[in-house]
Amino acid sequence: MSLHEPIRRCCCSCFFFFFTSLFLPSTSSIYVAMAAASDMPNCRNECGGVLIPYPFGVGENCSRPGFDVFPITCNNSFVPPRPYWSNLEIIDINIATAEMRVYLPVSHKCFSSTNQTADPNWGWSLNSSSSQFLVSPTKNIFTALGCYTIAMLSGRDNGTYSTGCISYCASESEVKVGDGKGCTGLGCCQTSIAGGLSYIAFYFNVPNNPSWNYSPCSYAMVADKSWDIKISKEDVIGNMTFARRIERGAPLVLDWAIRNNGTCPPALISGENGKQRQQAAAACVSPHSYCLNATNGPGYFCNCSDGYAGNPYVSNGCKNVNECDPSFYKENYPCIGGKCLDTEGGFKCKCNFGRKRDSKNSHICQPVLSKPAIVVTATTCAISILSIIFLFLHMEREKRKLREFFKKNDGQLLQSMGIKIFKKKTIEKITNNYSTIIGKGGFGLVYKGAVDNDQKVAVKCPNPISVDTARQNDFANEVSIQSQISHKNVVRLLGCCLETNIPILVYEFIPRGSLYDVLHGNGDDSNMTEHKLSLDVRLGIAIESAEALAYMHSSASQKILHGDVKSSNILLDENFTPKVSDFGISRLLSIEKDHTKFVIGDANYMDPVYMKTGLLTEKSDVYSFGVVLLELITGKKARYEGNESLPLNFVKSYMTESRAREMFDKELMCTEEVNCLEMIGDIAVQCLEEDVDKRPAMKEVSEHLHLARKEFMQNQGAATISDEAKKRKRGADGKLLCDFALHQRSPISPLSTLEAGLDAARHQPTIRRSPEDRGVQPFSQDEEETITIDCFYKPVVARAVSVEIENPSPTNVEVADQENLQAEQEVIVTTAFERDPGKRVQISAAMLHCLFDVGDLELVAT
Structure with a gap:
């Protein structure tokens, strides 16, 4: 049995299974293409990225006789398609080793x-x-x-x-x-x-x-x-x-061979490098091919001769290999100490000067002199030459160095442009021998100094140890660009010292430091503490900075792209006038060009489009300025961490109903300033548009900011807190009274971020006329108005409540607390309205601060 x-x-x-594997030589995408050749016209030799070389083929009558018992099919139901031999999926086929790999369940x-x-x-x-x-x-x-x-x-x-x-x-x-x-x-x-x-x-x-x-x-x-x-x-x-x-199964290796035509012919022929090989058999049809007997079972398979690669089963399938191509064959065919020269079916190694061919390996070139002889000769020559050079350089070094530095840094050109050239000793005197450091960075240090007329200056000195070639170019670029800019909101270059490899730059001194330091403080300098800037001052900083960038983009003799706009590069003088600085990575463009490449800036402010494309345009500066605007209105730092950043968070919040009001700087959250903050926020969002074509030009940004300031100035007549309203007053019945001061102004948007709110379901404030005023003739229907008060209470957190007041007039407001009202507590009321004859208008009021425990309230006009 x-x-x-x-x-x-x-x-x-x-x-029951069969599979073959294709192991491509490490040398060859070229070999793969050669091996995939087919002697069968109109037959596919590939399926889903898997090569099916002859003697195999995809489909009926596409394989060599004997290989077509189970034709290879291409199953297009998969993505990508998969080749199958019988029921087994083919992994790959290897012509050189006569193997096929398949997946076996x-x-x-x-x-x-x-x-x-x-x-x-x-x-x-x-x-x-x-x-x-x-x-x-x-x-x-x-x-x-x-x-x-x-x-x-x-x-x-x-x-x-x-x-x-x-x-x-x-x-x-x-x-x-x-x-x-x-x-x-x-x-x-x-x-x-x-x-x-x-x-x-x-x-x-x-x-x-x-x-x-x-x-x-x-x-x-x-x-x-x-x-x-x-x-x-x-x-x-x-x-x-x-x-x-x-x-899909486990990979299985199958050996294949030409098994129906016997073995290789018995006669031996001399192959490359003196090796004896069997002469070509019937299936080995390509020139430069030879026969190999199968090691597993009867039959034989074919290979290309040394120096050739491809498919030996196809006419002219074995092609000459370029052994000198380093991308494919450098490690397989080394030429050591010489130059590789490709020949038909091989290569030669031509020895370099001072080398000769090795007697044992023609592909290795040995030095003509022994190593000790080379060392002695080279050392002697080097010492002699260096001694002569050293003596010459020692005599001419100082004079030549000064001339080279002056010429290299365009000293004559700078002098002709009115830039003062300082001596190195003068710089030491100006800085009191570099005693007072006021700034530092990857470029080096900035020192405080004073020239002869007691004018304070800032001296920017590069660090010769850390400054590479690129940074040297940045300093030279900064001198070139600054010399062409004349604008009141750009830091003025007073002069430079050219007696160093990298110029030392002398700028006007800006006393308050950078906008970044003023907004956020500087932990490295105890003198640089955070300042509380009013909205008017912040608007001025934004407008004048925008004007400086607009000038650079359109009004200078050549278009200038700053490339590194950020709050730390906007300096503030004693009057908080902004000065744009740091032009080290800026670029000059002709009027016809609209972009440049390969400028590195601060990732926290960098335009995402520039980060992807490497193309710096004026809209890249617009994006960076938009981030600065966000710093001004939110008081937050522009930090980029993974998927979190100030621009991303602000734009996301801006798209909601709150219009990002919860992100505004709490120092600016009085009612008359909210509308202006929203206008600036809208400008910032436009600057941060992902589509650069939708971003405004800096000139437009400047114009929009001017409109925001005009609106802000008009709103300065808005609701204010009178001195009387800040004082506690009580009526005859002991109830607390406050002034309800009304002033003409433009409407402002409702506040969205409140410290706390009053639950409308439980506490519905009402405002009505007192009996004394009920006899007053009300406004006509055409003059009817509505005022909305956004009210919030401390410390209870709930949602805001809108309280409507019909036909208001300047009056006092009586506040009745039906629960315990402490004597030391106050009520401060500020509101505003604007009359608009002919229609009902809703005008947001300022905050109503009720500084007592929440109870059922009744606001009564008196």
Whole structure:
């Protein structure tokens, strides 16, 4: 009885399979293209990125005779498509090694109790007697998994071959396969297989499984030895865990050969490098190809000769290899100490000057002189030459250095432009020997100084240790650009010192430091503390900074892109007048050009479009200025951390109903300033548009800011808190009275960010006329008005309540608290309205601060 009978009786899972693998040489995308050539016209040689080289082909009648028993098909139901040989998915095909790799499904048997099995994994059968494929015994290994597994493998048509292994573990704790490791012997086993197998079948010789409760499944497979199987404990103890993890199967290597035409011809021929090779066989049709006998079973396969690559089964398929191409063959064909010269089927190594060909290896060039001789000769010559050069340089060094620095830094040009040239000793005197540091950065240090007329100056000195070539260019660029700018809101360059490799720059001194320091303080300098700037001052800083940038973009002799607009590069004088500074990375453009490349700035302020494209335009400065505007109205730092940044957070909040009012600086949150803050916020959002074409020009930004200031100045007649309103007053009945001061003004938007609010469902304030005023003639219908008061109470947090007042007039307001009203508490009321004859208008009022515990309130006009 053959081994097939017990296989069938045990209800085993059987698999019959064949696969080949394509290992492209490390040298070659060119080789891949050559190998994919086909002698069959109108036949595909690729499927889903997998090359199908001749003697194979995709479809009927596209393969060499003998290889068409099971035609290769391309399954387009997958994305990308997948090539299949019979029922097996092809991984790759290798012409040079005559191998094909395929995915082979894993055989398994699972138990639902000690002696109850689920349906076994039935495979498919294949009559491979006429096939060109055999399972590779050298590239594959038999592997089984499970805690109670006797896995067997049967092969050959007559059933004369069988092998297998036993995998056992007495308990779950004995499973020693670790994550990412191979087979360790507990929970899995492996064994080698014989050659000449045209088919294989798996079966499990166990009728029951005592370990089913912690290892219900057994697995068996033949797989590529080089496959990183990475067996985990869950693969062994889980129910079908391993089979599901490698759903497509395990990679299997198949050897193929030309098996129907015998072996290679017996005659030997001399090959390259004196090697003896078999002469070409019938299938090796390309010139420069030769025959190799198969090592697994009968037959032969073909290869290209040394110095050639491609497909030997195709006419003229073996092409000359350019061994001198470093991108493909440098490591395979080294030419040491010489120049590589490509030849047909090989290469030569031409030795460099001072070298000769090695007697043992023609591709290595050795020095003509020995190493000790070279060292002595080179040292002697070097010492002699250096001594002569040193003596010459010592005599001329100082004079020549001064001339070179002056010329290199365009000293004559700067003098002609009115830039004062300072001596190095004068700079030391101005700075009191560099005694007072007022700034520092990656470029170097900034010192405070004074010239002869006691004019204070700032001296910018580069650090010669940290300044590289790019930074040297930045300093030179800064001198060039500053010399062409004349604007009251740009820091003025007074002069420079050219007696150093990198110029020392002398600027007018700006006493208050940078806008960043004023807004946020500077922890490194105790004298630089945070200032509380009014909205009017912040508007002025924004407007004049915008005017300076607009001048640079459109009014200067050449368009100037700043490239590093940020609050730390906007300096403030004693009157808080802004001065744009730091032109180290700025760029000059002709009027016709609209962009430049490769400028590095501060990522917190950098235009995202520039970060993606590397193109700096004037709209990049607009974006950075928009970030500065956000700093001015929010008082927050512009920090970029991952997906969080001030621009992203502000724009996101701006798109909501609150219009980002909750992000405004609380120091500016009085009613008459909210509308102006919203206008500035709107300008900032326009500057931050992702589409650069939708961003305004700096001139437009300046104009919009002027309009905002005009609106703000008109609103200065808005509601104010009178002195009388700040004093506690009580009526005859002891109730607390406050002034309700009304002043003409333009309407402002309702406040969205309140310290706290009054729950409208529980506390609905009302305002009505007192009996004394009810006889007063009300406004006509055309003059009817409504005033909305945004009211909030401390410390209760609830939502804001709108209180409508019809036909108001300047009057006092009586506040009645139906609960306990403490004597020391106050009520401060500020509001405003604007009459608009002919229609009802709703005008936002200022904040109503009720500084007592919340009770049921009644506001009565008196």
